[in-house]
Amino acid sequence: MSRGRAPSPRVVLVTGVARDLAGRVVRRLCDDPTIEVVIGVDLVAPAHPMGRGEFVRADIRSPMVARLLAQSEVDTVVHMGVIATPRDAGSRVAQKDINVLGTMQLLAGVQRVPTMRRLVVKSTAGVYGSSPRDPAVFTEDMPAKVMPRSGFARDSMEVESYVRSLSRRRPDIDISTLRMANVVGPSIRTVLTDYFSMPVLPVPWGQDGRLQFLHEDDAVAAMVQATRGPTVGTCNVAGDGVLALSQAVRLAGRPWVPVLPVASGSVQWAVRRAGWAALPSDHLSMLAFGRVIDTARMRSGLGFTPAYSTRTAFESFLAARRGQDRPEQHLELGVG
Amino acid sequence: MSLRGRAAGEQPASPVEVVSDSDLGRLVMVVIQALRAAGAAVGLAGEDLDRSVAATLAFLRRRIDGDYTIDEFGFDDDLTEHLALPLLRPLFRAWFRVEVRGIDNIPDSGGALIVANHSGTIALDSVMTQVAVHDLHPRHRHLRMLAADLVFASPVLGPLARKTGSTLATQSDAERLLRAGHLVGVWPEGFKGVGKLYRDRYRLQRFGRGGFVASAMQAQVPIIPCSIVGGEETYPMLGNASVLARMLGLPYFPLTPTFPWLGPLGLVPLPSKWIIEFGTPLPSTGGEEQAADDPAVVFEITDRVRETIQHTVYDLLRARRTTFF
Numbered sequence: 001m002s003r004g005r006a007p008s009p010r011v012v013l014v015t016g017v018a019r020d021l022a023g024r025v026v027r028r029l030c031d032d033p034t035i036e037v038v039i040g041v042d043l044v045a046p047a048h049p050m051g052r053g054e055f056v057r058a059d060i061r062s063p064m065v066a067r068l069l070a071q072s073e074v075d076t077v078v079h080m081g082v083i084a085t086p087r088d089a090g091s092r093v094a095q096k097d098i099n100v101l102g103t104m105q106l107l108a109g110v111q112r113v114p115t116m117r118r119l120v121v122k123s124t125a126g127v128y129g130s131s132p133r134d135p136a137v138f139t140e141d142m143p144a145k146v147m148p149r150s151g152f153a154r155d156s157m158e159v160e161s162y163v164r165s166l167s168r169r170r171p172d173i174d175i176s177t178l179r180m181a182n183v184v185g186p187s188i189r190t191v192l193t194d195y196f197s198m199p200v201l202p203v204p205w206g207q208d209g210r211l212q213f214l215h216e217d218d219a220v221a222a223m224v225q226a227t228r229g230p231t232v233g234t235c236n237v238a239g240d241g242v243l244a245l246s247q248a249v250r251l252a253g254r255p256w257v258p259v260l261p262v263a264s265g266s267v268q269w270a271v272r273r274a275g276w277a278a279l280p281s282d283h284l285s286m287l288a289f290g291r292v293i294d295t296a297r298m299r300s301g302l303g304f305t306p307a308y309s310t311r312t313a314f315e316s317f318l319a320a321r322r323g324q325d326r327p328e329q330h331l332e333l334g335v336g
Numbered sequence: 337m338s339l340r341g342r343a344a345g346e347q348p349a350s351p352v353e354v355v356s357d358s359d360l361g362r363l364v365m366v367v368i369q370a371l372r373a374a375g376a377a378v379g380l381a382g383e384d385l386d387r388s389v390a391a392t393l394a395f396l397r398r399r400i401d402g403d404y405t406i407d408e409f410g411f412d413d414d415l416t417e418h419l420a421l422p423l424l425r426p427l428f429r430a431w432f433r434v435e436v437r438g439i440d441n442i443p444d445s446g447g448a449l450i451v452a453n454h455s456g457t458i459a460l461d462s463v464m465t466q467v468a469v470h471d472l473h474p475r476h477r478h479l480r481m482l483a484a485d486l487v488f489a490s491p492v493l494g495p496l497a498r499k500t501g502s503t504l505a506t507q508s509d510a511e512r513l514l515r516a517g518h519l520v521g522v523w524p525e526g527f528k529g530v531g532k533l534y535r536d537r538y539r540l541q542r543f544g545r546g547g548f549v550a551s552a553m554q555a556q557v558p559i560i561p562c563s564i565v566g567g568e569e570t571y572p573m574l575g576n577a578s579v580l581a582r583m584l585g586l587p588y589f590p591l592t593p594t595f596p597w598l599g600p601l602g603l604v605p606l607p608s609k610w611i612i613e614f615g616t617p618l619p620s621t622g623g624e625e626q627a628a629d630d631p632a633v634v635f636e637i638t639d640r641v642r643e644t645i646q647h648t649v650y651d652l653l654r655a656r657r658t659t660f661f
Binding site for chain 2: 132133134135136137139142205206207208210241242243244246247248250251289290292
């Protein structure tokens with residue numbers, strides 16, 4: 001449900017800009033003339049250009065970020081600093097540190113700054129978990145039936161709970177939390193893109209989960225829309241349509257091998273040792289049962305329509321992997 | 337093998353055009369010969385045979401290319417039409433000789449909830465109802481069935497159930513389907529119904545909390561009582577090895593005249609004569625908006641549906657002249 005518009009953002013701070021998606025969000029926000037200042041924050045400098053955005057090297061786990069928020073009179077924070085894979089952080093301990101402690105410090109800073117008006121958080125549909133007892137389609141008000149075991153999903157659940165308590169302490173800040181389906185695309189590297197790039201795919205035997213994808217361009221566009229457009233509270237974001245795991249494996253054209261549930265732990269360990277992909281511990285059970293999220297609020301509340309469906313997003317990833325050109329994309333944002 | 341040849345709009349490619357020296361070409365030729373032989377064995381000939389073979393090849397190509405769509409519940413229209421239903425049809429027509437009555441009580445379009453009695457140790461009655469609705473309704477509607485979570489946790493059976501249109505028996509799924517205008521089938525007796533002993537046959541068990549009635553009222557769709565006769569005799573359950581069932585994590589372990597003594601042969605159902613009757617729809621609209629939350633109203637409608645099904649079951653049992661032949 002749309003709670004209407006917060007005032008237009010003037011000074012925006014984006015976290016996690018060293019990585020591709022957040023960097024692109026910064027560049028898109030820089031294109032908007034009504035936004036005066038765009039500040040990007042991360043531990044390492046981004047490899048890509050930031051347009052007219054300023055980069056500030058800061059650790060969001062330190063109180064320096066609160067000083068930065070106050071000094072620059074930031075009114076909008078876009079939090080994309082939650083890391084999906086331990087590989088990006090170095091280890092699981094570091095990943096959890098950055099994700100959970102970083103978010104806590106960031107939100108503590110946000111709470112103290114009086115100029116803050118809007119917070120946008122990138123979360124994941126992984127918070128719904130994946131089990132055979134799940135409803136076929138998750139809406140935003142449904143809890144997970146079986147708590148997710150993977151680090152990223154659990155960290156995102158903690159992040160969401162901190163965001164909720166912030167909303168109670170600062171009811172004047174408009175908050176949008178976007179739960180994104182698995183992001184795929186020509187350039188992004190995620191657990192799932194690594195999985196589908198493996199020479200042989202381990203597939204859970206006897207099960208065939210439903211998968212939903214979001215194209216990386218749509219992920220960027222959704223974050224920008226949530227920053228500039230209406231506030232939606234918690235909102236699922238995914239492309240239209242559903243692919244069965246068996247379909248995705250066939251489209252990927254890779255050989256596959258069935259894996260019994262008892263062997264899934266050993267297989268995941270072997271894959272990690274071989275350096276093919278850093279599969280989280282519940283990856284195979286996520287593929288076995290899948291997960292589908294409802295996107296009605298994305299369309300009516302956020303006013304966002306993805307340009308790519310689940311299938312076309314996946315196909316664009318496959319095409320790029322085969323070295324072909326990226327398809328043209330024309331974005332039509334709804335209510336802006 | 338698509339015996340009905342219902343691949344609408346498909347240009348039948350003559351098999352002789354597939355001439356290739358490559359290994360793949362030879363493999364395709366072998367497949368075609370096998371399909372033609374199988375088709376001839378079931379009595380197809382000439383153009384019918386060619387069309388069936390072409391439809392089957394097209395189906396296989398779609399499967400290999402991943403060129404089909406599943407909906408958000410995992411329902412695979414293509415697989416159900418061209419593989420599942422054709423395999424179930426001989427069971428429906430020849431083995432059980434199902435007689436269907438009252439098919440006009442099912443609306444041509446829009447949502448409706450079909451509530452039926454459950455029997456038969458394994459849920460053959462639900463798939464037979466699915467075939468009945470698809471084949472005999474003038475619009476060939478697909479019945480979406482609500483099943484227990486044990487089904488979806490099982491390997492092989494779980495994804496197959498999803499692909500043929502079943503989903504979890506929860507209120508959120510039921511309401512979502514009904515609001516989208518689908519036909520939904522529910523068997524509220526659940527495991528108590530399928531797992532009942534032969535001596536309790538055709539006595540309907542309790543209908544649970546009536547959540548399905550609440551879903552129909554929320555979605556404002558009619559409720560159609562359905563009575564199925566013939567299911568109890570497929571695997572007459574003479575006893576239940578409850579200790580074994582607990583060990584295996586099953587709701588019951590059936591002991592029938594043929595299972596588990598005859599091993600896999602015990603899985604063959606006895607050829608009972610089936611009658612499925614769809615009764616007059618009970619409208620769930622006409623009440624106030626809040627009626628779906630009122631437990632008294634929900635229980636009253638649940639009881640009425642259960643009684644209707646029970647009486648019709650007894651009527652059909654009297655009308656059925658023979659149990660097996």
